[in-house]
Amino acid sequence: MKKTPSPPTKLALADPYNIVKTDELTNSKQTPNSPSDHKETISKSDLKLESASPSPNAVDAVLTNDDSHGRKNGNKRTAESTPLNAPTKKLKSRTTKIKESPGMTDHVKKAIHHCEINARIRMLFPQDKVISKTCMSARIFACFTLYIEQQKENTATVQETPSRVTRRSHSSQLPILSFLRALVSVESTSLGDKPVQRKLVQFSAYDGSSTKPPRDSVMGSHISRQASVDAMIRALEEINALLSLTQKDERNAVIESLQSLCQFLMLLETKTKDNKSEHFKLRSECAKSMPFEWEPNRFRRVARLYRQDLEKICSCLEQQNQETQTKSIRKSLHDFDVKLNLQAKLAESMGRTIRYHLRRLFNPIYGPVTLDETFEEQRKGKNGHDAFRHPSNMSSILQMRHPDWYSPGSNSAVADGSVSAVLNVALETIVNYFSAKLFFNESKFTLPAFPASFCSSPAARRGINDISEIISDENLDTVLNEIGNAQRFLAAAKACRFISDLLNWPGVEEEISRLGGWNLIEECAKQFHCHRLDSLSSNDAHLSVLKNVKEFLKRVVQCWNNKKDAAKDCTDELDTLWIRFQCDQFSIIQSQSKRNRKRSGVTVKEVLTEGLQRHMFPNIVEPDDESDEDEEEEQ
Numbered sequence: 001m002k003k004t005p006s007p008p009t010k011l012a013l014a015d016p017y018n019i020v021k022t023d024e025l026t027n028s029k030q031t032p033n034s035p036s037d038h039k040e041t042i043s044k045s046d047l048k049l050e051s052a053s054p055s056p057n058a059v060d061a062v063l064t065n066d067d068s069h070g071r072k073n074g075n076k077r078t079a080e081s082t083p084l085n086a087p088t089k090k091l092k093s094r095t096t097k098i099k100e101s102p103g104m105t106d107h108v109k110k111a112i113h114h115c116e117i118n119a120r121i122r123m124l125f126p127q128d129k130v131i132s133k134t135c136m137s138a139r140i141f142a143c144f145t146l147y148i149e150q151q152k153e154n155t156a157t158v159q160e161t162p163s164r165v166t167r168r169s170h171s172s173q174l175p176i177l178s179f180l181r182a183l184v185s186v187e188s189t190s191l192g193d194k195p196v197q198r199k200l201v202q203f204s205a206y207d208g209s210s211t212k213p214p215r216d217s218v219m220g221s222h223i224s225r226q227a228s229v230d231a232m233i234r235a236l237e238e239i240n241a242l243l244s245l246t247q248k249d250e251r252n253a254v255i256e257s258l259q260s261l262c263q264f265l266m267l268l269e270t271k272t273k274d275n276k277s278e279h280f281k282l283r284s285e286c287a288k289s290m291p292f293e294w295e296p297n298r299f300r301r302v303a304r305l306y307r308q309d310l311e312k313i314c315s316c317l318e319q320q321n322q323e324t325q326t327k328s329i330r331k332s333l334h335d336f337d338v339k340l341n342l343q344a345k346l347a348e349s350m351g352r353t354i355r356y357h358l359r360r361l362f363n364p365i366y367g368p369v370t371l372d373e374t375f376e377e378q379r380k381g382k383n384g385h386d387a388f389r390h391p392s393n394m395s396s397i398l399q400m401r402h403p404d405w406y407s408p409g410s411n412s413a414v415a416d417g418s419v420s421a422v423l424n425v426a427l428e429t430i431v432n433y434f435s436a437k438l439f440f441n442e443s444k445f446t447l448p449a450f451p452a453s454f455c456s457s458p459a460a461r462r463g464i465n466d467i468s469e470i471i472s473d474e475n476l477d478t479v480l481n482e483i484g485n486a487q488r489f490l491a492a493a494k495a496c497r498f499i500s501d502l503l504n505w506p507g508v509e510e511e512i513s514r515l516g517g518w519n520l521i522e523e524c525a526k527q528f529h530c531h532r533l534d535s536l537s538s539n540d541a542h543l544s545v546l547k548n549v550k551e552f553l554k555r556v557v558q559c560w561n562n563k564k565d566a567a568k569d570c571t572d573e574l575d576t577l578w579i580r581f582q583c584d585q586f587s588i589i590q591s592q593s594k595r596n597r598k599r600s601g602v603t604v605k606e607v608l609t610e611g612l613q614r615h616m617f618p619n620i621v622e623p624d625d626e627s628d629e630d631e632e633e634e635q
Contacts, residue, residue, distance in 0.1 A: 111281065112146045114288035120146055121289070125181060128188040132291060136302045137187045137206055139286040141180045144264045147282070175253045176261070179242060182235040183306070186342075189231040192224060193374075206302050208232075208345050214356045217365050219391070220372040222356055226520075229353055232346040233527055236333065239313060239340075243320065244331040251317050258314040265307040269300040305341055312338045334532035347533035350524050351540030355424065357521045361512055362419035364395040392515060394419060397507040400618035414618045423502065424543075426495035426617060430556070431542035433492035436534070439545045439552050447562050454486040454573040455479070463580025464601055471600045479600075483577065483607050486570050491615035493567035496560035498617040503553050505620055518549045578608055 120142035121131050130138045174180070190205040192212060205211075212224035245251050268286075270279040283296035316336045323330070330336060333343075369391050400414045400422060408414060413421035431439075434448050455461075459475035460482055471479075502508065512518065525547035528534070534541035545552050578584075583605035 112143060112150065112285055114285045116146055117142050117285060117289040124177065125184050127181070128185065129193075130184060130188050133188055133191045134290055134292075134294070135184060135187050135191060135205065136286070136290075136299060137180075137306070138184045139289050140265070140268065140299065140303060140306070141184065141261075142289075143268075143282060143286055144261055145174065147264055148260060174257060175250070176242070176257045179235070179238040182231070182238040186228070186231045186235050189227050206305060207341070208349060211349070213352075216356075216359055216363070217367055218370050218372050220374075222353065222360075223372065223374060225349060225353055225356070229346065229349050229524070229527075232342060232349065233531075235342060236346065236531055240332050242313065243316060243333060248321060251321060255314055255317050255321075258310050258317070262307050262310050262314065265303040265310070269303040269307065271300065309340045309342055312340060339536055343531070343533060344536045346531070347528070347537035347540060350528045350533065351537055351543060353524050354521055354528075354540070354543045354546065355420070357524075358420035358423060359418075361392055361515055362394050362423065363392060364417055365391040390515075392511065394508070394511055396623060397511060398502070398505050398620050399623040401621050402616065402618050406612065406616055408613070408616070419502070422498065422618065426498050427545060428542040429491050429495040429614070430499075430559075431545060433488055434559070436542065436545055439555055440529070445555055445558070447558060450489060450563055450566050451485065454489075454570045455482045455577050457482055460577060460580075463577070464582060467582055467585045467601055469600065476600055476603065479577075479604065480607055483574070483604070483611065486574055487611035487615055489563075490567055490570045490574070491617075493560065493563045493570075494615050494617045496556050496563070497567075498620070499553070500557045500560050501620040503549075504557075518546070521546050522549060574608065574611075577604065581605070583608065 121138050125138045187205045190208050190211045211228045214222040242254055267279050272280055283299045286299050287294040287296040395417055457478050460479045525544050529544040529547050581601045581604040586602045586605050
């Protein structure tokens with residue numbers, strides 16, 4: 001005789017996420033402590049629990065009390081190990097019913113549990129093993145989807161309550177899901193692939209602080225930062241994809257999702273001392289879902305950071321709805337007057353990436369050189385692998401040297417042989433004087449104009465007749481302005497000469513090709529320019545001119561050839577000004593006194609001396625032959 005299967009228990013009906021399996025809690029066998037004629041019955045009124053979910057305490061009770069029995073029986077709970085009525089009693093004692101109102105059915109008020117957050121992370125963000133990392137964005141966004149579903153379930157009737165399959169479908173159809181996955185990928189990439197270890201200090205990954213910085217002595221150590229940059233670029237592309245939506249209905253759906261997420265983040269970042277408040281419980285459950293113990297309040301700052309960016313994106317979409325003409329609709333983030341935290345971090349990371357590759361190409365390495373293990377595994381057997389195995393030999397090809405009468409000090413970049421540092425200053429000097437647009441016009445290149453004369457005012461021509469002579473403040477300001485203009489021009493001209501001599505020096509092109517070429521630098525500079533990040537990072541804006549090194553070098557050479565004679569005239573005028581104001585008669589150390597501070601010659605000498613640091617770019621010469629020097633010392 002066939003046994004009719006018993007109906008599902010209350011707990012099973014209240015468990016839409018299958019945290020506790022139905023067949024494990026339902027058993028028709030008699031328990032040792034129950035009478036032989038005992039049968040479990042469920043009344044029709046109990047079916048109203050179908051739309052409910054167990055409270056966190058109920059779930060904890062089931063998972064904790066049955067855990068030991070589950071291990072002994074192969075993770076299968078039996079009626080002998082767990083009495084049938086035990087979890088049901090706990091559920092009844094720990095759940096509260098919402099007060100009935102017309103048109104509303106009784107159901108249990110549900111609180112989000114960290115087990116549900118982890119289950120949702122596995123469903124929405126399966127990439128990069130996010131569940132095993134201290135990735136806070138994944139916890140926040142997973143909790144957000146659960147929170148939105150909870151709000152809808154609390155206002156729905158039993159017939160309208162979605163099943164587990166419907167919930168999965170709703171979450172997977174979220175209009176901004178692809179964007180949220182990109183944000184999670186940014187944080188996950190910053191954390192890296194190493195096993196999670198509990199430390200006293202945990203750096204944040206949502207702002208890129210956990211990204212492993214490259215080391216000059218470790219070849220291939222740039223891959224962590226490069227992966228982080230790529231992840232942030234994908235996130236920006238997802239934002240541009242949202243802004244490029246042509247249908248107003250699609251934009252409205254995205255706006256609604258972003259607004260809901262911003263409201264949830266505002267709730268999450270609310271500061272409170274009440275441990276029973278909703279926002280504190282949400283943060284606590286997110287913290288419990290981390291791989292190890294985590295401070296719940298750390299989620300407040302993360303929520304605030306994301307909310308600031310999401311509100312700006314939402315504002316851009318709302319502005320698009322107000323733009324009636326299709327042709328005038330802005331379809332990219334850089335078309336709006338907004339600055340996201342994500343953009344600022346990307347600009348900073350790109351600048352550091354370019355600087356690292358410049359050091360790798362030009363600077364010597366003092367000490368042992370090793371190869372990054374992760375890079376070795378990823379690049380094994382691929383083309384170009386040998387380019388990152390060896391350091392630069394540029395120091396054996398060329399050397400930087402100043403004139404004998406000028407010494408910048410033993411701690412200067414020239415003394416250290418840091419060619420990349422001088423190259424970086426030269427690039428910044430050129431862009432600040434000529435502007436980067438001069439090098440971005442691919443179709444036409446017009447040489448910039450330059451002053452016809454330097455320091456030609458009557459006050460500059462006259463100078464002083466005696467060291468005690470004091471000229472008027474108006475004449476002194478005129479002289480100082482002329483000196484500043486002349487020094488800025490001279491610095492730009494000499495920067496062009498330095499770059500022209502450096503990149504055209506015999507053997508430099510071959511050495512750069514041996515080390516992998518300009519490809520990585522050019523690609524990063526293109527992205528920097530494409531996303532208009534120069535306005536977000538003034539210290540790195542000049543690096544965007546490296547998006548096409550060959551064309552940039554061609555135009556730099558033209559600038560130097562055109563201004564070579566003017567640079568010589570400018571140098572002569574500054575030297576003459578030094579003589580006219582008798583700068584050799586003054587000591588800058590003595591100029592600190594009140595008496596000498598008023599003297600015109602002292603002020604002119606200070607300005608001329610400080611200007612040397614800006615326009616005294618070194619000359620490129622042949623490297624010293626150490627063997628010849630040793631022979632001369634022996635003789």
